[in-house]
Amino acid sequence: MRTVLAFAVVLSVAACSQEATVGNGEPDAVPGSVTATTVIPAPTATPKPAPSFPAGNWEMVSSGEGDGLFFGAFEGEVAAVHLFCASNGGLLVNVQAFRPDRPGDRMRVGPGNEAATFEVDPAGDANRGGISGEGAVPAGLDAILAASDGVTVSYGRQRAGPFPPVPTETARAFATGCTD
Numbered sequence: 001m002r003t004v005l006a007f008a009v010v011l012s013v014a015a016c017s018q019e020a021t022v023g024n025g026e027p028d029a030v031p032g033s034v035t036a037t038t039v040i041p042a043p044t045a046t047p048k049p050a051p052s053f054p055a056g057n058w059e060m061v062s063s064g065e066g067d068g069l070f071f072g073a074f075e076g077e078v079a080a081v082h083l084f085c086a087s088n089g090g091l092l093v094n095v096q097a098f099r100p101d102r103p104g105d106r107m108r109v110g111p112g113n114e115a116a117t118f119e120v121d122p123a124g125d126a127n128r129g130g131i132s133g134e135g136a137v138p139a140g141l142d143a144i145l146a147a148s149d150g151v152t153v154s155y156g157r158q159r160a161g162p163f164p165p166v167p168t169e170t171a172r173a174f175a176t177g178c179t180d
Contacts, residue, residue: 053150053164056080060170067177069170071151071163081153081160082128083109085178091137093118093153096130101156107133108154110144120155131155142168142175 118133150162
C-alpha cells in the first residue's frame, strides 16, 4: 500500500509540472496572457573605414640617371617620400623624416603582406637626409604603389603614410622605368 501511495504522489507531482498542450504540441495559452519573443539580431560586419590621406600629389621625373617618384604636399617643400630607380638597376626609397633606429631593421613599402622590404644603413643617408632603403625592384611594384590602401613606408617603430595611392598609369610608368 505504501508503494502505491508513493507512486501516486510521484505521478501527481510529474503531472503538475508539465504544461498543458493543444493537439499541435504547443503549450495552451492562458487567456489574457502575452507571450514575449526575444529576437537577437544577426551580427553585422563593421565596414573598414576608408583611409585618410594627406593632401598632395605624386610626381614622376625621368632623366638619364633613372626614374624618380615622389610625394610632396606643397611645391618647393621637401618630398615626404622619394623612390628612385637608378638606370643601372635597383630601387632606393628615402624618407627624410625617419631617424636612425635599431641595427637590422628593414624598411617596408606597401600594404600588409604585399610590402616590399629593403636593406637600410642604420647610420642614415648623409646625401639625402633621413633614412634610405635599397634593394632589388620588387615584382608587382606598380600594384604595390597603386593599392587602394595607399602607400605606407615603415622602418622600425617609425611610419610614414599612408599616402594616397599612386595613380595607376603613373605607377605603371614608374615600374616600367625601373625594370627596363
